[in-house]
Amino acid sequence: MPLNLKGVLAAYGVRQSDLCAAVIQTNGRPLSITAMSLLLNWGTWPKGTPEGEIKRQIEAFLRRRGVPQDTLRAIWTMDEHDTYRSAHPVGIHVGQRSPKKPQPDYEPEVEMLTPAARKAFQIFRDPFINDISGPDDLYLSADQRYIREALFQTARHGGMIAVVGESGAGKSVLRRDLIDRLQREEHPVNVIFPRSLDKSTLKASAINEAIIQDLAPGTKTPRSLEAQARLVEKLLLGSTRAGNVHVLLIEEAHDLSLSTLKHLKRYYELEDGYRKLLGIILIGQPELKAKLDERQNWEAREVIQRIQVAELVGLAGAQGLRDYVRHKLSRVNVATDIIADEAYEAMAAYLARRGGLYPLRVNNLITRALNRAAELGVPSLTAELIRAM
Numbered sequence: 001m002p003l004n005l006k007g008v009l010a011a012y013g014v015r016q017s018d019l020c021a022a023v024i025q026t027n028g029r030p031l032s033i034t035a036m037s038l039l040l041n042w043g044t045w046p047k048g049t050p051e052g053e054i055k056r057q058i059e060a061f062l063r064r065r066g067v068p069q070d071t072l073r074a075i076w077t078m079d080e081h082d083t084y085r086s087a088h089p090v091g092i093h094v095g096q097r098s099p100k101k102p103q104p105d106y107e108p109e110v111e112m113l114t115p116a117a118r119k120a121f122q123i124f125r126d127p128f129i130n131d132i133s134g135p136d137d138l139y140l141s142a143d144q145r146y147i148r149e150a151l152f153q154t155a156r157h158g159g160m161i162a163v164v165g166e167s168g169a170g171k172s173v174l175r176r177d178l179i180d181r182l183q184r185e186e187h188p189v190n191v192i193f194p195r196s197l198d199k200s201t202l203k204a205s206a207i208n209e210a211i212i213q214d215l216a217p218g219t220k221t222p223r224s225l226e227a228q229a230r231l232v233e234k235l236l237l238g239s240t241r242a243g244n245v246h247v248l249l250i251e252e253a254h255d256l257s258l259s260t261l262k263h264l265k266r267y268y269e270l271e272d273g274y275r276k277l278l279g280i281i282l283i284g285q286p287e288l289k290a291k292l293d294e295r296q297n298w299e300a301r302e303v304i305q306r307i308q309v310a311e312l313v314g315l316a317g318a319q320g321l322r323d324y325v326r327h328k329l330s331r332v333n334v335a336t337d338i339i340a341d342e343a344y345e346a347m348a349a350y351l352a353r354r355g356g357l358y359p360l361r362v363n364n365l366i367t368r369a370l371n372r373a374a375e376l377g378v379p380s381l382t383a384e385l386i387r388a389m
Helices: 004-011 016-020 033-042 050-066 083-087 117-122 142-157 172-184 202-216 227-242 258-268 285-293 296-303 317-331 343-353 357-377 382-389
Strands: 160-164 189-192 245-250 280-282 308-311
Touching: 004 033, 016 033, 016 050, 033 317, 033 357, 033 382, 083 202, 117 245, 117 357, 142 160, 142 172, 142 189, 142 245, 142 308, 160 285, 172 280, 189 202, 202 227, 202 245, 227 245, 258 280, 258 296, 280 285, 317 343, 317 357, 343 357, 343 382, 357 382
Parallel strands: 160 280, 160 308, 189 245, 245 280
Antiparallel strands: none
16 A cells, blocks of 8 residues: 555645655665655665655655645555555555565466556567567577577587576577578478477387378388387488488477486487488476486486587676667667666566576566556666565
8 A cells, every 4th residue: 555645745736756856865865756656655665764864854845845744644654545555465564664575486477568567668569478570589698699509500410409498598489499490591401399298208109100200191100119210210311311301309308207318319329321310409497407417317328428418597697687678678669768777787686586587587577567667657667666576
């Protein structure tokens, strides 16, 4: 709920900007519009200046504007008739700072921009939802550019690579980009996807069937693994000699059993002279990196030693975050000044405490912050607003 102070300002025609100018903080600067909005709407007190000093300056200013003492006594209580705040209690008492929120150990649900936020910031196309319609929309950090090229070379020339990253780190974006690039540049690469939804149950026979059906649709898959292997090699050899290239792509590869992982070596060893018949790309969460540690899984060392592991580590601090967000905003013609420069440091610190600066988490945070800013009526995202999230 907001403070009664908010209603008093409206009743006496006092602009928030005038009140901000009258409140001087300990650092010598006037109180910002964002800090005043957080105080009025949520009872969140600015940091760095004692609450008693802020109250004293506000009350003195309002006396000069003709607000009677009886009215001033009530401005620091909550307005219980505010409909929105009553429906969305935040548990903040007058004279207290916002309590620290417990940190969830899960990724919060994706939040959508509200109509109010879209209107306030002139956003006609969401920069974070269904935001990639072509290669120019793709933001690539230095690490991502390296991994993107490594995936492309594996698809074109063989080898084995595992791309590892947290949920929301951009693994699926790179996979989509690889397929789009192969098609756009017209490379004769057959990308083979085993369709098993539960990769923990993915066996060599299912991989064999995926290869057989992709290269020779409708062909009956033999029952025995020996016959399947012979057919797989025959089909791959014939297709390769016809000028095609093949890559096996397995998502959710962190769920693969060690038995299936060891079988991948057999596919890797398929060749026609010096030419490999099948490249292999594994995509998975950090558990895949642990599974590919030969110290933990010594029995699978023969295949593990042949797999290149590429890890998506998130954006590089506040500068990487700024580059990413400004790229996203510019692609949908949204002004980059809706986010103040100092807000990026605050966002980087906020996300670092919550698991890392991964694109999905950045998208969620900025969307929530834009929605909150629209509620508060502030013109841009500031460090103060981010720290109050």
